[in-house]
Amino acid sequence: MSEENTQKHKSFLEYQGKYKGILGWILSTDHKRIGLLYLYTMLFFFSLAAIIGLLMKTQLIAPGHTIMGPQTYNSLFTLHGIIMIFIIVIPGLPAVFGNFFLPIMIGAKDVAFPRINLLSWWVYIIGIMIVLTSQFLGDGPPDTGWTFYAPYSFRTPTNVLPAVFGAFVMGFSSILTGINFVVTIHRMRAPGMSWLKMPLFPWTLYGTAWIQILATPVIGITLLLIIAERTLGIGFFDPALGGDPILYQHLFWIYSHPAVYIMILPAMGVISEVIPVFSRKGIYGYKAIVLSTMAIAFVGYFVWGHHMFTSGMSGRALYTFSFLTFLVAIPSAIKVFNWVATMHKGSIHMHTPFYWAVSFLFVFMIGGLSGLVLGSLATNVHLHDTHFVVAHFHFIVFGGTGFAFMSALHYWFPKMFGRKYDEVWANLGWGVFFMGFLSLYLPMFLLGMRGMPRRYYDYLPEFHGANIASSLGAWVMVAGILIIFANLIWSARHGKKTSEKNTWGGKTLEWQVDTPPSLENFDEIPTITKQPYDYSDHSEKLNQ
Amino acid sequence: MTIHRDDLGDKFGMWLFIFTELLLFGMLFVVYAVYRSMHPEAFRIGGQELDVAMGAINTVILLVSSMTVAMSLTAMQKGDKTKCLQLLGATLLLAVIFLVNKYFEWGTKFEYGLVPGSETLQELGHGTILFFGLYFFMTGVHALHILIGIGLFIFVIVKVKKGDVHKTDYIWIENTGLYWHLVDLIWIFLFPLFYLIH
Numbered sequence: 001m002s003e004e005n006t007q008k009h010k011s012f013l014e015y016q017g018k019y020k021g022i023l024g025w026i027l028s029t030d031h032k033r034i035g036l037l038y039l040y041t042m043l044f045f046f047s048l049a050a051i052i053g054l055l056m057k058t059q060l061i062a063p064g065h066t067i068m069g070p071q072t073y074n075s076l077f078t079l080h081g082i083i084m085i086f087i088i089v090i091p092g093l094p095a096v097f098g099n100f101f102l103p104i105m106i107g108a109k110d111v112a113f114p115r116i117n118l119l120s121w122w123v124y125i126i127g128i129m130i131v132l133t134s135q136f137l138g139d140g141p142p143d144t145g146w147t148f149y150a151p152y153s154f155r156t157p158t159n160v161l162p163a164v165f166g167a168f169v170m171g172f173s174s175i176l177t178g179i180n181f182v183v184t185i186h187r188m189r190a191p192g193m194s195w196l197k198m199p200l201f202p203w204t205l206y207g208t209a210w211i212q213i214l215a216t217p218v219i220g221i222t223l224l225l226i227i228a229e230r231t232l233g234i235g236f237f238d239p240a241l242g243g244d245p246i247l248y249q250h251l252f253w254i255y256s257h258p259a260v261y262i263m264i265l266p267a268m269g270v271i272s273e274v275i276p277v278f279s280r281k282g283i284y285g286y287k288a289i290v291l292s293t294m295a296i297a298f299v300g301y302f303v304w305g306h307h308m309f310t311s312g313m314s315g316r317a318l319y320t321f322s323f324l325t326f327l328v329a330i331p332s333a334i335k336v337f338n339w340v341a342t343m344h345k346g347s348i349h350m351h352t353p354f355y356w357a358v359s360f361l362f363v364f365m366i367g368g369l370s371g372l373v374l375g376s377l378a379t380n381v382h383l384h385d386t387h388f389v390v391a392h393f394h395f396i397v398f399g400g401t402g403f404a405f406m407s408a409l410h411y412w413f414p415k416m417f418g419r420k421y422d423e424v425w426a427n428l429g430w431g432v433f434f435m436g437f438l439s440l441y442l443p444m445f446l447l448g449m450r451g452m453p454r455r456y457y458d459y460l461p462e463f464h465g466a467n468i469a470s471s472l473g474a475w476v477m478v479a480g481i482l483i484i485f486a487n488l489i490w491s492a493r494h495g496k497k498t499s500e501k502n503t504w505g506g507k508t509l510e511w512q513v514d515t516p517p518s519l520e521n522f523d524e525i526p527t528i529t530k531q532p533y534d535y536s537d538h539s540e541k542l543n544q
Numbered sequence: 545m546t547i548h549r550d551d552l553g554d555k556f557g558m559w560l561f562i563f564t565e566l567l568l569f570g571m572l573f574v575v576y577a578v579y580r581s582m583h584p585e586a587f588r589i590g591g592q593e594l595d596v597a598m599g600a601i602n603t604v605i606l607l608v609s610s611m612t613v614a615m616s617l618t619a620m621q622k623g624d625k626t627k628c629l630q631l632l633g634a635t636l637l638l639a640v641i642f643l644v645n646k647y648f649e650w651g652t653k654f655e656y657g658l659v660p661g662s663e664t665l666q667e668l669g670h671g672t673i674l675f676f677g678l679y680f681f682m683t684g685v686h687a688l689h690i691l692i693g694i695g696l697f698i699f700v701i702v703k704v705k706k707g708d709v710h711k712t713d714y715i716w717i718e719n720t721g722l723y724w725h726l727v728d729l730i731w732i733f734l735f736p737l738f739y740l741i742h
Contacts, residue, residue: 112553179560187553213560217568225575225681233661234677235670236575241677242670247578251571 009518011418029114032517035100036416037121042088042096043485045128049083050481052076057440057474060467063459073457074143075158079135081146086167087128089401090259093266094177094212095124097408098205100416102181104510105199107190107528109520112183120176123169131166134159145455147256148223150237150248154230161230168223171216174262178212181205190509192528196290199508199532200283203290204269207297211258211265215301219255222248246311253304261300263397265293267404268335271357274407275339277506278354279346282533285338292331299328309380318377325375332368336361347538351504352426356407359434363403367395370445385455388448391441399437406430406484413488414503418516419495422487429483436477443470508532551715558719562726565689569730572682576737579674586671588742590679593658598649599739602642603731609638610728613721620704623711629704632717635724636697639690646687650680679738686734689727696720 012032019027025037056076059066068076099117103110111117135141138159144152153160185206189198226248228234235241237248276283283289305313305321313321339361348354370392373379383389414420443466452463459467502511513521580587616631653676657664660677700720703709709716
């Protein structure tokens with residue numbers, strides 16, 4: 001590697017564009033800077049929502065009034081949900097790592113519409129601002145839960161309007177990013193990169209982008225209807241005026257279930273990148289992963305009814321939705337099988353991103369299988385709206401997307417910042433976090449099965465024991481988060497500088513450009529001839 | 545940095561955006577279908593309350609404006625800037641006339657108290673409440689799109705005047721035209737659903 005350390009251009013971090021200082025960031029159309037803008041925004045709001053979660057778990061450490069009353073608890077779980085869902089996991093991996101690495105991984109200089117890309121960050125920020133005003137203005141923070149179920153969302157005196165409108169505005173950001181990514185992937189792949197030579201993270205971003213385009217308008221119009229319901233009284237969801245609240249649930253979940261796949265697909269993409277690199281082995285069943293990605297994106301559209309098994313639907317609708325839900329499990333399981341098969345007989349290199357990826361597999365399996373318990377009609381009736389559901393979706397959304405996010409952050413960190421982080425601290429942070437995570441969410445399965453409902457600040461005395469374990473777990477997990485963040489923030493500023501192009505031995509294009517990348521990523525657009533995960537050179541070395 | 549230009553990519557992006565618009569209105573059509581099947585009689589009577597002549601005039605206006613915007617693109621492709629500007633101006637004017645008609649049409653409904661939240665409507669029963677709720681919401685969202693279209697046309701006219709849009713680079717006219725055809729298309733569905741089906 002004679003080319004190492006011979007950077008011809010300034011990195012994107014140092015490049016002086018039209019504007020100086022902070023304006024050089026918030027007005028930059030460079031996809032890498034926009035990715036980092038999203039990252040900083042998300043880390044800030046994640047910390048906020050995690051603290052809210054911690055307060056809720058502290059309230060639940062004992063029955064009755066511990067540190068807050070019912071109204072505070074209701075508004076806190078609403079805010080926790082809105083921030084975590086709309087501000088963090090929905091834009092999540094595509095907005096941060098998709099923006100930063102999609103163009104580089106497909107051999108492009110930027111996304112197709114760089115200015116629209118910047119616009120979507122601004123729209124996102126404006127949406128966040130609108131949501132936050134709901135906390136300070138009007139008659140108290142909203143207490144509906146992030147789902148804004150009718151008819152309560154237009155009956156409650158609390159300040160629901162800005163929260164709903166903010167979520168609507170953020171939808172635009174999501175749509176614009178989706179359009180940008182689809183056009184980028186169609187039009188800007190490097191010469192020679194046929195569809196089946198494209199790395200898997202871009203593939204999952206492609207599936208995600210289609211869901212963003214086709215599902216987000218549905219929530220957009222639904223939220224507008226809630227606004228019209230509150231301000232004008234059009235009556236579509238109001239039984240008193242002839243409307244049907246169940247129709248609201250349908251419209252809401254037609255978006256919000258595919259949104260779950262907006263969250264998890266890119267996470268699967270990250271895992272598909274990390275596992276081959278640290279196993280030094282080509283991904284097992286590349287085509288199967290691609291197909292299952294698109295299958296999840298497609299079938300994920302037709303399963304929304306499984307959120308409403310107890311709401312009132314015809315029997316035929318019930319078992320159709322249940323059956324389709326089981327169908328989605330198949331492509332997910334194919335992926336898990338492929339990841340495990342990739343590791344089999346690989347030459348495993350244990351580093352922080354790999355720890356996160358493997359623990360992802362563990363928690364994703366628990367989350368996925370508990371999803372099947374909820375997808376079965378009979379068990380669902382027993383478990384609906386209990387802590388079992390809370391445990392299930394935290395295992396998928398936090399355990400799935402969150403772990404993959406951490407894996408991606410540790411995997412691409414040296415490339416993004418040109419600095420190394422301390423791996424001992426990073427691994428320690430992972431260990432503490434993982435233990436805390438399990439201790440926080442596993443007891444919730446038990447509580448749910450024994451009948452503890454979700455969204456109450458109080459519970460019966462017989463649930464006390466498991467709740468203590470869960471609340472202590474929350475504190476341990478937050479300690480883990482603190483270690484991880486402190487290590488990364490310190491390393492981004494003072495870590496050992498590196499301009500090593502290929503930190504981990506990856507084969508995809510981002511490991512062939514400068515560290516950190518230059519403004520235009522490539523001096524010369526590469527021509528692709530090989531599969532993205534070609535480790536044949538490595539196995540030859542091993543065989544010698 | 546070299547300027548990246550990809551007209552096909554730009555048009556592709558616009559088509560994707562049109563998909564999102566279709567889904568947005570698509571969900572409203574679903575709501576319409578649900579409530580029409582629940583209250584067929586009230587929807588029939590509600591439709592008779594609407595002014596078919598006014599709706600028909602607006603339909604013609606939108607169809608003609610779709611034609612003029614398409615012609616303005618051809619004019620630009622042939623390099624006739626003056627004719628292009630005239631045709632874009634005509635489209636803009638037609639869009640404004642559409643909204644003026646809408647204003648008078650809505651005004652009449654307000655006079656009779658056929659507006660969501662009014663006491664008159666409360667007395668007329670659930671089906672009528674839902675019909676007029678849908679009527680105002682769907683034509684309202686459509687009118688909002690006309691307003692956005694008007695903004696776009698002004699923007700494009702300025703661009704043509706400044707010479708940013710010219711004989712070899714007319715993607716702005718093309719994409720605005722695509723958007724305008726979409727707005728037109730939605731109306732083509734709204735018109736029979738509210739005014740004509742009895």
